[in-house]
């Protein structure tokens with residue numbers, strides 16, 4: 001169990017009177033939090049990531065966030081011992097470097113984040129991929145505290161995943177396990193930027209839901225979705241689509257149902273494969289709440305065996321917009337030590 005109970009230490013981690021910094025680096029914004037061992041955010045800062053300005057600009061912004069949080073901690077007399085970072089891209093957690101990031105983060109691939117950040121503040125730094133960090137957040141502070149076998153899905157620009165087996169993060173042979181977003185749910189389906197086709201993130205990410213809705217044709221003049229599209233244009237969000245669906249827009253309901261079906265099919269396969277006790281959804285799409293969850297649940301049931309489905313709960317993270325910061329804080333607390341290590 002991962003309860004960070006009072007007056008205990010987590011395998012040499014920070015003591016209870018201390019807090020950690022958790023910084024989540026997203027494509028648009030980065031958020032940092034000073035997080036107590038009970039998972040309480042004592043102070044929070046959010047600034048633009050400015051990823052397009054290159055890795056040095058991003059690094060300088062990370063330092064600004066850390067400085068502000070440490071200033072606050074100092075003022076309140078809260079000791080800080082570690083920094084946890086959650087970032088987009090593939091990460092080497094032992095070296096604390098970014099192994100691969102997409103073109104939206106120019107210069108981030110290969111960036112030695114731990115090595116650069118550690119001497120700046122004299123604090124230990126731990127770096128983890130954002131989806132894996134979100135899994136740690138649920139394990140330490142959230143819905144998965146008592147779960148040994150669970151799956152985390154983050155539904156945002158893409159679909160990120162983390163698999164925990166017997167209480168440990170499944171790493172795979174090269175720390176790449178859990179790329180659930182690239183599970184094929186239609187071999188003849190939409191091409192994906194991973195080079196594959198029909199990946200679940202092409203249907204069930206927040207980006208994909210908005211894109212599917214934007215491609216709608218022949219919408220009636222009184223359509224709520226049509227109104228939202230004419231106001232937002234290409235900036236239409238998944239939230240707009242969910243709002244339209246809830247207001248009874250037929251096409252928006254179809255788009256949501258399709259996303260839920262593909263996501264549920266992927267979850268159904270994961271349930272059969274891994275027999276988890278819990279699946280947690282977080283990110284933009286998860287904010288659609290029960291309306292979306294009910295449909296995902298029904299599809300997961302349809303695409304999994306009855307006996308495995310009986311043993312699983314599918315729930316939405318309670319952290320909402322703080323999911324990334326909580327994940328980053330959890331990475332600092334656990335220092336990623338409880339992986340099923342690559343052999």
Ligand SMILES: [Zn+2]
Pocket residue numbers: 181182192193194195196197199
């Ligand atoms: Zn893919």
